[in-house]
Amino acid sequence: MNKTITDVAGVYASSIASGIKAEGLDLVYIFVPEAVAAAGVFTKNAFCAPCIIHTRSVINEGKCKAVIINSGNANAVTGESGVRNVAKTATIAAELLGLQPDQVAISSTGIIGKQLPMDIVEAGLHTLLAEPRHRDGGQAATGIMTTDTCSKTCFYEDGDLQVAGIAKGSGMIAPNMATMLGFIVTNVSVSQDFLQAALLEAVDKTFNMISVDTDTSTSDMVLCFASGAVPLDETNVDQVDSFKRLLRNCCQDLAIQIVRDGEGASRLIAVQVHNAQTESEAKRIALSVVNSPLVKTAIHGADPNWGRILMAVGKVEGTLVQPELVDVRFQDTQVLIAGAPAEFDRKSLAEQMRVDTVSITVDLHLGEASATAWGCDLTKGYIDINTCYN
């Protein structure tokens, strides 16, 4: 059995089938009773769900020790009733956990525009939280799934330091919209401000650099709880670096698991942009390449189509890209050198691209900044999943 969040000291989690979904696990808790800090990063979609507003405020209060997650119903576009139902869920859970409502984060994912069945939620919470000291992190990872085809979990350690996480997401979800969620735990003792800054930095290079279809949901969130068992000296560069590396590895691992499970995806695409003038420029170009429908379909066909890569690099506005400097590689094969087509064996390269992970490397030769973005190919499976023919 792989290690997961409940293998981190001081972290409890489990899940039940409450009946919000027709079948399967759908109500989850993660409880960190001695949490010393909790950080959060949230969707920027203007139509954010009431759970986002509640949880953002809970994180800002700085005393969060638990999160209740339900799948099957996103409680989004549900008006005043939706807001009241979040508050009610937090109040009931807080009472059962011996906390205050402003210590309980809430996260919902699933269908939108439908009210939560609060009788089911209330009964479910009483069952779920009757004895909230389970170590069923694997079940929690399953309970947050919607159209995911597999649960997503990881565990990293370095000496005493531990960082683990669970996540869900596989593109936006039928019949309406869905969500990318990440719940991360660590055993370190750090300040709230330190954890928030470290999480933002890690999310920015991982969850924010993946894309299945450019669409973002109303309910995306990544939370991180620190259980406080291992003191971390925030002024010790080595310790801080070790922790940040673990946190980034954890976020990257989960982010890539999400992309691999992208709707209809058959291949992971990793786009590295090197030697840009700024990191922002590198990121925008990497995302443009990984998001281009023409690049995604080319990779689906194992086609080393450098013309489409150039097009996707060149269409990013406000860069200082100089065509005559650009190199492009697929896997380890150079296909464009200094803006001119290189000689390569197209058939053999295509063969090398018929694999799980295709890497595209773009060197701009402009500066020293770099970035990586991850995405997936665009297939008929995506069309099937998202068309929901009426």
Added chain:
Amino acid sequence: MNKTITDVAGVYASSIASGIKAEGLDLVYIFVPEAVAAAGVFTKNAFCAPCIIHTRSVINEGKCKAVIINSGNANAVTGESGVRNVAKTATIAAELLGLQPDQVAISSTGIIGKQLPMDIVEAGLHTLLAEPRHRDGGQAATGIMTTDTCSKTCFYEDGDLQVAGIAKGSGMIAPNMATMLGFIVTNVSVSQDFLQAALLEAVDKTFNMISVDTDTSTSDMVLCFASGAVPLDETNVDQVDSFKRLLRNCCQDLAIQIVRDGEGASRLIAVQVHNAQTESEAKRIALSVVNSPLVKTAIHGADPNWGRILMAVGKVEGTLVQPELVDVRFQDTQVLIAGAPAEFDRKSLAEQMRVDTVSITVDLHLGEASATAWGCDLTKGYIDINTCYN
């Protein structure tokens, strides 16, 4: 026979099969010997082809009277030879037309990374321009096609004023990248500056508001020649309005023909955004909706999925959208009122969406600005056309 560009006084055009393509018309001229002004709008892609650089400079010189277009080879990513071949094409054509090379615009579309076969081009130009006073606008429209499934042409008039155009484009094109081209002619006599401003304004609301797959090419251009037959008083508001209306109608007609011919498209999607704070906000939201893969697949399935519309509206950064104010309509049916789901007959609405054109209307109730964007649905046909399985 529908009227086209050569039904405008003073405009000549035709096409031949020169052999650049394996078969079919591939070399085109449009000649306006008495042209008083010529305007142009060009791709912003950093990797622009040498014909773009040449033609931008020709337009800036202010004496352009002809354009030579070839299909089958984009002459892009062709280095110094590519630049020389554009100059050579212009020089040969100019001599045959009795012009200077800086009076001849050049446009190329087709495969990239391959040198133009200059012997074929040179022989072709001598045949094409032996007697350059043909009125074969329809043939010109066919000669600029690449993966287009039909030629695109239109003609508008109002009293004495005439505006007509031809265009090509159907998404980006296999095996590499391709191009949207528009060539417009009018019989008015106006200044270069007036025509340039009017064309920019029209393109901004039409060609710039269509999208098949968000990918933009290295060679996109729209040119407009004024043949000078009918004087237009640039200080007469009524005359100016009439002309601008014709020009916009012509650009919109061609732009919509391009979207309808989008790769694999089965439906046109027209997204209107009303009552935004600024036109820029309205445009960005309309384009976000029309470009969303989840919206495009929903429309393919005739699914009145307002959740995906909200998601695509909400994900645009830097707007002041207030969820509780937003109305959404599919065709004539209100599906969201003031941010809350409306009651509607889903089955009957789905039936009404199983048509050629689906309209989506978003009312933000924030200000007075509006915009329309056009796109097409995302189908397995798009995947087939662009995957080119190796």
